Amino acid sequence: MFKLFKKDIKLFIQDKKSLVISFLLPVILISLFGFIFKDDKGNRENIKPIRLLVCDEDRSELSGKLISILDSSENINITLTDYDKSLDLINRGTHSGVLIFKSGFEDSLAMQLSLPLEIKYDKSHELEIRLLQSIIINRLLDTLGNELLTKSVDSYIKGKFADLDENILSIIKQNSNISINFKKLIDLKVTSVVGEKKNINLGLIQAIAGTAILILLFSITGHATSIIEEKENGTINRLLCSPLKVWHILAGKMLSAFFIALSQLSIMFLFAILLFRFDITINFPAFILLVFATILAVIGFGFFLASMCISRQQAENLSTIVIIVMSTIGGSLVPLFVMPVIMEKIAFFSVNYWVMQSFFDIYWRLLPFIEIIPRIIVLLIIGLTLIIISIFLFQKNIKKSRQFYN
Amino acid sequence: MLEIKGISKSYGDNSVLNNISLHIGKGDILVILGTNGAGKSTLINILSCLIEPDKGDVFFDGENVKSNIDKYKNKIGIVPQEIALYQELSAYDNLMFWGGLYDISRKELQETADYVLNLFGLYDKRNAKIKTYSGGMKRKINIACSILHKPSLLLMDEPTVGLDPQSTNDTIDHIENLNAKGMTIVYTTHYMKVAERLCNRIALIDEGSILDVGSFAVLRGLSGIKDSVTIKLKNANSTELNKLQFDRSLYRIDNLNNTFHMDCEDINKEIADIIAGIQACNGEILSIDTCVADLESIFIKLTGKMLKD
Numbered sequence: 001m002f003k004l005f006k007k008d009i010k011l012f013i014q015d016k017k018s019l020v021i022s023f024l025l026p027v028i029l030i031s032l033f034g035f036i037f038k039d040d041k042g043n044r045e046n047i048k049p050i051r052l053l054v055c056d057e058d059r060s061e062l063s064g065k066l067i068s069i070l071d072s073s074e075n076i077n078i079t080l081t082d083y084d085k086s087l088d089l090i091n092r093g094t095h096s097g098v099l100i101f102k103s104g105f106e107d108s109l110a111m112q113l114s115l116p117l118e119i120k121y122d123k124s125h126e127l128e129i130r131l132l133q134s135i136i137i138n139r140l141l142d143t144l145g146n147e148l149l150t151k152s153v154d155s156y157i158k159g160k161f162a163d164l165d166e167n168i169l170s171i172i173k174q175n176s177n178i179s180i181n182f183k184k185l186i187d188l189k190v191t192s193v194v195g196e197k198k199n200i201n202l203g204l205i206q207a208i209a210g211t212a213i214l215i216l217l218f219s220i221t222g223h224a225t226s227i228i229e230e231k232e233n234g235t236i237n238r239l240l241c242s243p244l245k246v247w248h249i250l251a252g253k254m255l256s257a258f259f260i261a262l263s264q265l266s267i268m269f270l271f272a273i274l275l276f277r278f279d280i281t282i283n284f285p286a287f288i289l290l291v292f293a294t295i296l297a298v299i300g301f302g303f304f305l306a307s308m309c310i311s312r313q314q315a316e317n318l319s320t321i322v323i324i325v326m327s328t329i330g331g332s333l334v335p336l337f338v339m340p341v342i343m344e345k346i347a348f349f350s351v352n353y354w355v356m357q358s359f360f361d362i363y364w365r366l367l368p369f370i371e372i373i374p375r376i377i378v379l380l381i382i383g384l385t386l387i388i389i390s391i392f393l394f395q396k397n398i399k400k401s402r403q404f405y406n
Numbered sequence: 407m408l409e410i411k412g413i414s415k416s417y418g419d420n421s422v423l424n425n426i427s428l429h430i431g432k433g434d435i436l437v438i439l440g441t442n443g444a445g446k447s448t449l450i451n452i453l454s455c456l457i458e459p460d461k462g463d464v465f466f467d468g469e470n471v472k473s474n475i476d477k478y479k480n481k482i483g484i485v486p487q488e489i490a491l492y493q494e495l496s497a498y499d500n501l502m503f504w505g506g507l508y509d510i511s512r513k514e515l516q517e518t519a520d521y522v523l524n525l526f527g528l529y530d531k532r533n534a535k536i537k538t539y540s541g542g543m544k545r546k547i548n549i550a551c552s553i554l555h556k557p558s559l560l561l562m563d564e565p566t567v568g569l570d571p572q573s574t575n576d577t578i579d580h581i582e583n584l585n586a587k588g589m590t591i592v593y594t595t596h597y598m599k600v601a602e603r604l605c606n607r608i609a610l611i612d613e614g615s616i617l618d619v620g621s622f623a624v625l626r627g628l629s630g631i632k633d634s635v636t637i638k639l640k641n642a643n644s645t646e647l648n649k650l651q652f653d654r655s656l657y658r659i660d661n662l663n664n665t666f667h668m669d670c671e672d673i674n675k676e677i678a679d680i681i682a683g684i685q686a687c688n689g690e691i692l693s694i695d696t697c698v699a700d701l702e703s704i705f706i707k708l709t710g711k712m713l714k715d
Binding site: 233234235237238239240241242243244 | 454455456476479480482484486487488489490491492504507508509551
């Protein structure tokens with residue numbers, strides 16, 4: 001038994017690539033997930049700043065003062081804008097929500113009426129907005145407490161004793177024991193403006209899009225790396241002895257990869273339609289274009305990865321690491337909005353990010369076709385660029401070892 | 407049909423082929439015989455258009471291959487050293503795929519595939535996956551895939567490597583059949599027995615250079631190796647061997663060991679005369695040991711190297 005143990009350990013150690021993947025992959029994943037989640041729970045001091053739009057329709061001294069106080073908070077990044085633009089930005093997914101100081105804000109405070117404050121937000125950022133709501137209420141209570149008390153007492157006495165001396169009034173204010181129902185006054189209304197138009201489940205979109213891109217990346221990269229296997233078993237050379245050219249072989253491989261990817265996506269979406277009643281017809285032309293761009297980008301990625309490797313084993317190990325890391329930072333495994341800002345920026349370099357965001361554009365943000373196009377164009381550019389690079393690398397690799405006539 | 411003129415190929419400082427020139431006539435079988443690493447596969451790869459030579463040219467039917475590569479590729483068939491087949495596909499699917507790369511109608515391809523499956527005795531197993539085939543069966547399909555488009559020149563790179571003697575003989579039978587039907591064949595091997603069976607013409611290659619080319623008889627002549635016979639006599643001293651009618655330069659008598667040794671051109675033809683001559687001189691023969699000059703001894707003589715099976 002000990003001899004068997006010794007033999008297996010020896011084999012395990014000698015397979016350097018498996019050894020690397022066995023230890024490197026968990027370390028990478030722990031680092032990534034740790035980085036994503038470490039600051040998000042139980043430590044509000046280190047929460048990433050929330051990008052909040054503010055629309056000041058009251059334009060009063062008080063609303064201005066409150067905006068400066070909120071802006072000075074390290075947890076909130078304020079951008080002043082108007083109402084229409086703020087809704088547009090939320091719809092596009094660039095901001096989580098907008099805080100609106102409606103007209104009559106300052107007057108309502110003076111009259112002790114409910115303050116006309118509202119947050120409109122993207123429902124996909126529910127957690128973030130709930131947190132924001134709590135921060136805003138605390139700040140308002142801190143700031144408006146004295147202001148409210150002073151104004152309330154002032155207003156009450158002036159109503160009863162119009163001719164009272166200012167000095168006496170000041171003494172009364174300082175010693176008054178008037179209670180005000182702040183919570184009744186600061187009744188912050190929260191309304192979602194994205195994700196409410198249709199009965200769509202955010203988690204379902206995340207699950208479908210996240211799974212689809214992850215599966216495609218694995219299957220197409222596996223398909224692309226079969227070209228290395230063909231190189232190893234001699235079928236590529238045999239093909240090259242036939243009247244075929246190198247690009248014929250690559251084009252054939254890519255075409256079959258396209259067919260496989262399309263079949264996989266069709267089955268996944270059909271399943272989602274039947275089981276979860278997922279409505280893919282919301283913006284069908286955009287959906288078709290996105291499917292095409294996604295497949296192209298995944299083919300580009302898969303063939304690029306395969307062209308970088310010299311053996312199938314190496315390609316399998318590398319692709320496992322790269323795909324899982326890319327899917328994690330790209331939002332396939334973990335929703336992007338729970339990640340630190342830096343991770344959101346790194347996500348730009350991931351195919352997953354562009355696919356996931358395009359999906360959200362279509363099915364969550366319900367953007368019109370023309371506004372979905374830019375992200376799809378990015379996917380097409382990624383796909384075409386990687387395909388061109390991989391064709392170049394494949395030809396170079398083959399020529400390096402064989403030096404073809406053509 | 408095929409003219410190789412002054413082909414040289416190097417990888418860095420390592421010269422693999424040095425100024426190779428060969429002529430292969432229509433209907434010939436040229437066996438390129440050499441040790442591992444002698445340059446056989448590199449030469450086949452150049453003829454297959456997989457490698458570009460540093461120097462020299464290949465002419466097919468008088469045309470430089472470089473100038474009309476597509477036409478050339480359509481006229482040649484390649485049997486690679488590896489089993490270059492799709493293991494998960496059936497034999498029939500493999501044949502249809504590899505044959506389909508050439509300009510053949512589907513109907514003609516189906517007929518040819520059926521024909522070669524019958525020829526190699528694999529028709530009944532045509533729908534079985536290649537991975538379920540034995541080594542010999544795989545080799546047969548490996549060859550079959552190369553002849554579907556009826557090439558006029560078949561390049562075979564050690565197609566019997568790893569086969570048992572029976573499968574090797576079967577494969578050679580098929581190659582001879584193809585040649586009998588007019589197919590020109592270039593065959594590389596380091597197996598002496600295979601080379602001897604196919605010895606229409608043999609090119610001996612060593613360290614990237616062609617040492618000699620010719621039929622077995624020509625190579626034997628070039629090497630100077632002859633057949634020989636050693637006859638053990640009861641008493642060489644008492645025998646009147648000085649009366650022997652043979653050329654004295656061809657034989658020698660060892661009185662100490664009582665043996666008679668003689669070199670000859672063809673032992674099979676001459677042995678009867680030798681025995682009769684000795685007996686005519688009252689020689690009493692105890693045993694006869696013959697040694698036939700084979701390709702191996704010729705190869706060793708010419709290259710100074712052993713071929714390993």
